[in-house]
Each structure stands twice: as structure tokens, then as C-alpha cells.
Amino acid sequence: MKVVNTLVKSIDGLGIMKGRKAYTDDFAEKDSLIVKVLRSPHPFAKIVKIDDLEAKKLMGIEMVLTHKDFKRIPFTRAGQGYPEPSPHDKFVLDEYVRYIGDEVLAVVGVSDEVCQKALDLIKVEYEVLNPILDFEIAKDNEIIIHPEPEIHEMFDIGFKPKRNIAASYGMEIGDVKKTLESCDYVIKETFYTQAQAHVMLEPHTVNARMDYMNRIVIFSATQTPFHVRRIISQGLEIPMSKIRVIKPRVGGGFGGKQAIHGEMLVAYVTYKTGKPAKMIYTRKEVFESTYSRHPMRIDISLGADKDGNLKVIDCLGLSDTGAYGEHALTVFMVTGSKVLPLYNKVDSVRFAGDIVYTNHTPAGAFRGYGAIQGNFALESAIDILCKKMKIDPIAFRQKNMMKEKETSPIFAIMGEGTAGTAMNMETCKLEECVERGMELIDWKNKYPRIETEDKIRSVGMAIAMQGSGIPYIDMGSATIKLNDDGFYNLMVGATEIGQGSDTVLTQIAAEELMTDVEKVIIYSSDTDLTPFDVGAYASSTTYVSGNAVKRAAKELKEQMLIEAARIFAVKVEDIDFNGETFKVDNTDKEMSLIDFSNQITYSHEQKQLQVTSSYVGHKSPPPFMAGFIEIEIDKETFEIDILNYVSVVDCGTTINPMLAKGQVDGAIIQGLGMAHFEDVIYTKNGKLISGDMLNYKIPTRLDVKKLTTVFVDSYEESGPFGAKSVGEIGIDTPPAALANAVDNALGIRIKDLPITSEKIFKEMRRKNNE
């Protein structure tokens, strides 16, 4: 391979470093109207009266929008395949507000300042309702968070709003109860995970204007431009043909931009007034009024026989979707479907539970998408079981975990929102990942702990899997055209959000076309100009969109050969093309690509050569990894120093090894954030205290001493040049690995995230008092 799996620099790094206009707000019209939202101070209330007379009189206030301005069309903000597996339970504005930070109304004015003044002048009278702030009492509570009659599900997702259930799911293979009874060893544990925040550095940003064709053009920092177009069209009843969504450079997403946020209000304002409008979320709004990760409670039972065979996994979950049900079902299903197959030799496995409404900030998509929650529970439980059985946790994993060419019945049963797809693991280098990881962390010498006077050093580990797109749902497309002078344009709907997909897709095209990355000019993404792609989520871009790019490049090459054969008046089979030159076999006839492209553009039966091709996955080959952590704990204060995190990853071929490493490194730090640093704290009334960056602390560059990230050799036949996904897999292992390391150090088990020093201290004190 010439371009793929080599050290290719990101194609956009120079311009980005130099600060060129690139991100959504850089393209806002100078005279944009500002849209500002008044946000609910109550976790649950009915709006009784809005007095906006004084505000409307202010010079520079264009309008005040309330729920009365919008037709009651329920929709979901989740950017997912259509029809969505999320309930349509949201209105642009509603007479109910369901969490602190929910949208009450919007003011629209010529400046931020006048909007602020207007907000100060508006008086809203609320009927304050009792909220549900504890997701464990939400189900069948007498308080009903969504009483409105219009809301609905698109197909059966177990939506029961009268019971505060946004969705529910259940499946069982074998007979869990019977198998548990037959086991020699059984453990049952309960785990809790917190509402982690994405904290992408670019806040949610959108702006819009009407163009000279009288169409609305929306720039949005989104992961899913095509879904944004569809949802706006549905929610505002603007014909889809009138809407153009452009996704410029995005300053990080992590799932937090896999939904619409300010888009609906800004689009409405521009469409209604004909004037450009914009909205940038404050950081407080990003925390309080977009999304978090779904907090979950996971009850897990494991059973094994005395020979060390894991026989059964029973996993019952409860997920808190907050005030609205975006991604409720699918995140929950991934908690099972991309975790439980890790141990595929069990006789029985059950996965079931509800996703309930509460009066908290809604939860949504977030890198890991349920798998990190499930992984924390399962991989913690495996260590607990091994401790009980007095067997080595790595040997136990090696015996029971998924191996190459094997499968799990779960794949066929569980998809995302629907049934799944059976598949064998054509590539699964988990064994190698575990072995390499043990060497790199020096497990044999360090497990379980080394004690010094003040400190204990320990190691812990976990294994993980993810997916590569959603089979039969995620579709990506690519258009490639040949230009005169012999270079190509590559248009993709796939969304670069900082993960490097523009570079990776360019490499795939260049590899297939046997040329250099400089000859392939990528553009992403614009609903008018680029072909459809579901967007950047579900670890799909390299695998799904990458396959589409490869296919399009291959087809374009075929067309080029046909044209070259025509020009030379020979058969297609007689033409040889090496990326630069067409040669006729057994002759000295040849033509450079540049000559060829110029001829068919200007002088010889001219035509534009262009191909659009699509790809929809028929399976979702999981990447696998083993994660190993080494920590040092202070014996008195239990402060934790993270000394090293070893990640050994099987993601198939790394199209761009440097960028792949960056994906894993970044995900590990984000996962360690969830594992140890990122505490989510509410007041008694449901207000997020950790709702800004002074109080919600993501890891800094000084907080993790070392990352060691390596890839094992692997080639996934179905992926582009052997690639699987790598975007999410890195985030899954840190919580369980850390919990296991803490247990290995101190003999205590922390089962709720984050694992802070204070929690360890309290658990140690409890243990010592026993």
C-alpha cells in the first residue's frame, strides 16, 4: 500500500493552525440577528403566563418567540436513521418545561446586549410542578413528565409515557435463571454510571441566511447535516428542497452534536424574517441544555462452573434519559449488544431494562454510546467473580472471551433499535491484545500490587469491543470526479468533526486511484452538494463511508479505463493504468493521466467522468482492545496518580496510523475522565452545579502521566483496505480497568462512577469499621 497505512499528515492541519475561517461561527453573516433562549429555572413547570410587552418594545428586538408561535409537531432531536428509534417527544417550544435549562422562550434581537436586556424584562409566571430527580423512582411515578397527547413512537420501542418510560428492551438467550442455579460460583452486583459531559471545545453553534434563490442556508456545527435538514423540514414544515445545511469544520463532537440544538429556532427566525440569524451556546448552556451521557444503574449477575467457564450473564439495566428521549433505546441496547458478546461461550444471557424520563438535562449520544456503561459493569463484575473463584482474571478472560472466527448469538438478536445481524468475527485479535498489553504494562511483575512506605502501585485491566457502523441502517456515499489536469474531487456526506475523516477518506480514494493525497480534493459536507451520508456516529465513517469512497474510486477507475480504451481503440483489458499513465499492453502506446483528462475535457468526445457510489454495511465488524492501567495510590489520602495506560487495539488496518493513535489516546483520556475526574453534581432542586468548566473538570495534560497505544496486525476483509472502526473503542475500558486496579491495590470495590479519591477513602473507612 502506498498511501493507506502510511504516515500521511492531516490534509487540513496547516490552515487550521493558522486560524483560517473554518468553523461555523466564522461564517455567520455580520448582521445576523441574535437568538437567545430564556431557560427554565424550574425542573418541572407549566408556563402560565408570559409578559413580554416591555421586551418587545425595546429598540432592536425583532421578536419574542413562545410556544404559541409554533404548530404542535412533535419530533426528536436525535440525528439518527429514519424512522428514528427515539420517541417524538419534543416541540420547538412547549408550554411545559421539564428540566432546569429547558427552553421557555426565545428573544431575537440585533445584538447580544439587547437580547439580554429583553430577557431581563420578560416576566414568566409558572405553575411549578413536583419533579422526578431520582431515576430509580421514575417508573410508574404519579408524576408524569410527558402527559401531552401528541407525542409518539415511530415504531415499537416500548414507549410508555404515562409510566415515564421512553423506551424499554428485553431479550434472553437460554434460561438465565436455570443456568445461574446450576453454577458453582455466582456473583450479583449493582453499578452506577454518571452523566458525563462531552466538553467538545467548540460550543454548539448555528447560523442561517436566505440565499438569492430564496432558500434557507444553514451552517451548523453538527455531526449529521442530512438528519438536520430532515428534522428541520419536519418540525417547521419547510419543504426539504428549500433547506441547505452546510457543515463546516466542527470543533469536536463526541456525539454531543449528533442532534439538533439551536438549529430549529435559528432556522425559524431566518425563514420567518428573511434575515440572517445565529446562535452560539454559552458553555453553561452546553452543559445544562444540550446533552449528557445516559446515567445508568446496571444490575449484573455472573455464574461460572468450577473449571473456570463463564456460564451465564444476566444484565438488567435502568437508564436515565432525562427530560427527552433522544437516543434512549439505542444507547441502552448498545450497553448489551456491544459488551455482552465479549464472553460468547455462555449458555445463557439476558439483557433487559427500561429507559426512563426524569427532570434532568436530557441524555443523548456520547462516544461509547452505552458500551462504556456496560463495559464498566461487566468488566468490573468479571474481576469480582475471579476474586471469588480465586482465579487469575486474565486467565479467566483468555479462556472465556471472544476469539477469531467465533460468533455470539447476540449479534443476530440485538441491533440498534431493531433486530441485529448475525456475523462471525473474521478478525478478532483480542488474545494478542491481551498478551501484548501484559508485556507492555509488565503485568507479571506488577500484578496485583507493589507496596512502598506511603504508596501502593497497582495494575488493572479490561477488554472491550465496539462496532463499525450499524448494519443495514448506516449508509455512506461518495462522489468522485476527474478534472482536467488529472486531479480528482471527492465529495462526501461523511462529516469531519475533528476525528480526521477528511484525511482518512482522501487516503482511501488516493490509494484506490493509485495517486497522492494532494491529487484528491475532498469536500464535506453540504446537503446540496455532497451525496447522502448518515453522518459521524456509531464508529461508521472509516468503515461505511470509507467503503463507499473505495467503491466510487474503483468505479471511476473503470470508467477511465473504458474511455482510455476508446481513445486508443483497443479493448479495456488491454489497458494498463498505474495511477499516472495509461499503457496499451504489448505496445509502446501510452498516455499520461493529465493528457487523458485534458483530452476528455476539451478535445475528444468530451465528457465529465464522475461516479457516485454508496455503501451500506451488511455487518459491523467490531474492533477489540485490551486496556491496562497502572496507578499509584496514596495510602492515607487515596489520591490516585495515573502512571500509564496501555491500549492494545485491533481495529483492522489503520488507514492513518497517527490519526488512529490520536483517536485511541483521546478516547482513553476521555474515558479516564469518566472513570476518575468528571463528577456530575446537582443541587437538591435538580440544578447542575458542575455546569461550567470551573466546576466540571476534564483531565488536563498534567493529570495522566503516560499513554502507551499500540495496534496489532489485523486485516478485516470487509473493510476498506482492511480497516475496522477506531473512533469509540478507546473510551470503553478505563472505568473498569481503574476499578479493578483500585481493588487490586486496596481490596475494595467502587461500583459507582467516578472513582474519586474521596469515594475510596469512604469505602476504606467503611471496610475498616466492619
Place this chain on the structure above:
Amino acid sequence: MIKGMEIKEYIAPKTISETYSLLSESKSNKVIAGGAWIKISFKHVDKLISLDNLALDYIKEDNESFVIGAMTTLRAIETHGGLKQLASGILSQAIGSVMGINIRNIATIGGSIMGKFAFSDLLGVLLVLDAKLVFFKAGDVSIYDFVEMTKVPEDILLEIKLKKDNLKGYFKKISKTHLDFAILNIAITKRDNFKIAVGSRPNIAKLAIDTANYLNSQKTIDEETIENAVEIAGNEIKLGDNLRGSKEYREVLMKTYLKRGIREVVK
């Protein structure tokens, strides 16, 4: 954009007396120093009075002392060669643990003192260095008296004086990440006598006077006296809860790092 502070007028006087009379005019007139925390400090201000033109940005050093102008940035203090030597460099260390250098390039020592922030890592160190604050009207005020005052005086802080005692020092900040406020911070100095301060308790830094007196009265400092001292500190220093840590956890931190700190300075 977040809601801005309301300012009726901005003035940058050229003399201290003018600055003082502007400040005295009204309770709604406020002084801005570096401005690093201005967003969490003020909402409405009639006259925002800048100290930018008063030439208060300096560090002077002679044989006996350092004199630091109130408008000297934290970064300038942190990197000052002489101050790095003072009391094992604890001032430099404490300041170096405050947020990032971009903030330390605007935040001033005067603003950091006058803000009397409960989370301050600086105040405890100034307490154990026995700093003198020099005010325009009130003249010299010890940092101890200043911290103990219930209200920040309506006065202009001009400079901070630090004696060049040959002190041994210890500073420890415990925080969740390197950019977070402290769960607790501890500062200790010793030459002949001990001085011990505990900050971010979560309340403002406080001198542990009884603890220091006890240690000062001991002929030798051994593990037993250290244990006793820690117990005295537990009684005299009130700890509490906030989102960064509970009272109980702070107790453990205080106990542990007092011990370690005392051991360190008697080495």
C-alpha cells in the same frame, strides 16, 4: 456570549488619591485589578476604576525584604528569581498551581488578595510568610488581620512586603485536576517558629495558631509531637463540605499533609 457586567463608566486615574476618592464616592464604584475573576465578582458597577496607570507593577528586592506592587501579575511573581528562593519557593509553587499561565499573566497579586477568595492558594502562603499589606489609607496591615476582617476595606492596596527570613517552607495543594481549585491547601514555614495555614477548607485560609504554638513550645519535634500537633489543628481549624470534597475527606487530607509538611520543614 454570556451576560456582561454592567459598567456606567470606566476610569483609569493617574494618581492614587484620585483613585481613592473615586472609590469612596459610592459603594457601586469598584476597583479592577487584573480582572481574571471579574466575571464572577461584579454584576453592576457605576464606575470601574482601573489601577493600570498607578505604576504598581514592580518587584523590589533588597537585603531584608521583597516589596511587590499590587498590580504585579502572578506570573511575574512566580518566575521572579529572588522570590523562588524565599521559604523553599512556596510562594512561587503556590502561584504556579493557580489555573494556567494565561490567567496568571493577567491576574495580579493585589486582585488575588483583595478578592479574598475562599479557594485561594495564595493567601495561606502569605499568612505563613507573615506578609504586610500596605494600603493607601490604612497603611500597614498584617495579612493575618486582613484575612480575619469580615469585610474587605474600601481602600487601595498598594504593595505587599515580605521579610527575607531564612525560612524553610512547605506548600501542598490537593485538587482533582491541575486546573481545579483546591480541595484543601496547606502552607507551613519554619525558622525558629512554625507558621501553619490551611486554605480552601472550603472557607478562606486560616492560620493554625494553637498548633504552631504547641510545636514552638516543644524542644524536639518527633512523631509523637507531630501527632499531637495534628490533633490540635483538627480542633482549631474548622473544615466543611463543598462540591470538591466533604468535611471528613478534608480532615484526612489535613491530617496527612500537616504531618508530611511538618516533617519536611524540620528535616
Place this chain on the structure above:
Amino acid sequence: MKINLKVNGIDKTFLIQKNEYLLDVLRRNDYPSVRRGCDNTSCGVCTVLLDGKPVPSCSVLAIRCENKIITTVEGIEKEAEKLAKHFGELGADQCGFCNPSMALTVYSLKLENKEANEEEIKNYLVGNLCRCTGYVAQHEAIKRYLGDES
């Protein structure tokens, strides 16, 4: 009201509000490289050089910048190019939202301490958060940048 300042070597006069921060004034006047991240000095993406020193422009009142010298990444283009080269070669680029602020801070580090070791690099840049990269590749790239000849 008006303020006069020098931005990237050019004298400028901007119309400002008394309570406006430098970040908003710069963005409004077409310096898109100065970015809004957290609103409260926590993230570092709004960093500019003020009289040569990195500061969070989100918390500097514009009114205090009369006659000051402001440098955005556009003012250190050659340095940004050098850093970009190393970022590219080591895969330190991801979303890039923080990259211009990183370039300014790293440039300032180079002027202060060209010999900085990894620990000093981390300490100098701790106020520049990144949620994408895990920092490792950045540190490698910054070491190479500091080691560059000129």
C-alpha cells in the same frame, strides 16, 4: 467608544462597548482564529498575546487595551506553519479548535524557555485544554518545534 491598539503590527481603532471583552471585539473585527470556548478562563482557546504574553481574551476588558499590542495567530504565521508541520507529522491534529491558541502559547514558551523539557511544556500549557488528542502527540510535536533551528 473607541480604542486604539496594534493588532499583528497594524494600528487599529475599534468601536467597543465599555463592558466588552477583547475576545468579542476581535471576533467581531475579523480575527476568527480567536475562539470562544468556555466563557470563564477555563479552557484557553481564546488565548491571544497581549504585549507579548499569552492571556485569555475572554476575560480581558477591551477598554483596558488602549495602546496595547495584540498578537493573534495571524501575526505569527511562520511559527504557526512550523508548529503545524510537526503537528501533522505526529498526528497531533484533531478538531483544531484550540490549535491557534496552542500556537500562540507554544510560541511564547519558545521565547521564554526554548530548552523546555516535557514536564515544563506540560506545566506551561496546562491552561490550554484539549478534549480530542489525549495530549501525547501534541507534546511530541511541541518538543520538535522547540528543537527547530530558528
